[in-house]
Amino acid sequence: MIAKPLSLITLVVLYSLMVIGGYVSAAGLGLVCPDWPLCPGGLIPSEEYFVEWIHRVIAMIAGILIIATMVACWRSRDEVGRAVITSTAASAFVITQIGLGALVIDLRLQAVLVTIHFGIGIVLLVSVLLTVLFVFGLRIVRA
Numbered sequence: 353m354i355a356k357p358l359s360l361i362t363l364v365v366l367y368s369l370m371v372i373g374g375y376v377s378a379a380g381l382g383l384v385c386p387d388w389p390l391c392p393g394g395l396i397p398s399e400e401y402f403v404e405w406i407h408r409v410i411a412m413i414a415g416i417l418i419i420a421t422m423v424a425c426w427r428s429r430d431e432v433g434r435a436v437i438t439s440t441a442a443s444a445f446v447i448t449q450i451g452l453g454a455l456v457i458d459l460r461l462q463a464v465l466v467t468i469h470f471g472i473g474i475v476l477l478v479s480v481l482l483t484v485l486f487v488f489g490l491r492i493v494r495a
């Protein structure tokens with residue numbers, strides 16, 4: 353079933369994206385690339401924009417993977433009912449998160465928005481992690 357490898361790859365890519373996001377924030381690089389969606393210099397900008405640019409590129413890849421995982425869960429013939437719910441939630445979160453990323457830049461790293469960006473990132477990671485567990489057939493057993 354394609355949903356298994358897809359959801360696992362998605363989890364790894366998303367985790368990496370969040371680590372890079374943490375670096376962007378901690379290194380004070382949040383406004384190095386002041387435009388949206390592209391950095392100055394076009395599709396592949398010069399190396400001074402690299403870290404922030406890579407955060408955006410991986411965000412786009414993560415978005416595609418999350419939506420592909422949702423579609424795979426919808427179409428799966430296996431019993432992945434709960435994964436359908438968590439993967440659909442993840443897709444809604446990732447679209448919100450990418451939009452919010454643009455707003456974070458537009459409003460020059462407004463503190464509340466950066467905090468919400470961080471908070472949605474965690475909820476998104478949890479929904480993708482749950483999707484992986486459900487797709488792999490996690491059983492919650494009562495003691």
Ligand code: HEM
Binds near residue numbers: 466
């Ligand atoms: C799936 C999509 C995304 C996820 C999961 C994500 C996650 C994160 C995380 C976890 C951080 C670190 C937050 C912190 O330490 O306070 C961060 C920082 C940041 N993200 Fe994203 N991000 C995503 C998409 C985007 C997009 C599309 C942009 C658009 C430009 C963006 C712009 C930023 C910026 C500017 C920062 C640094 C904020 C600062 O300087 O404090 N993010 N991101």
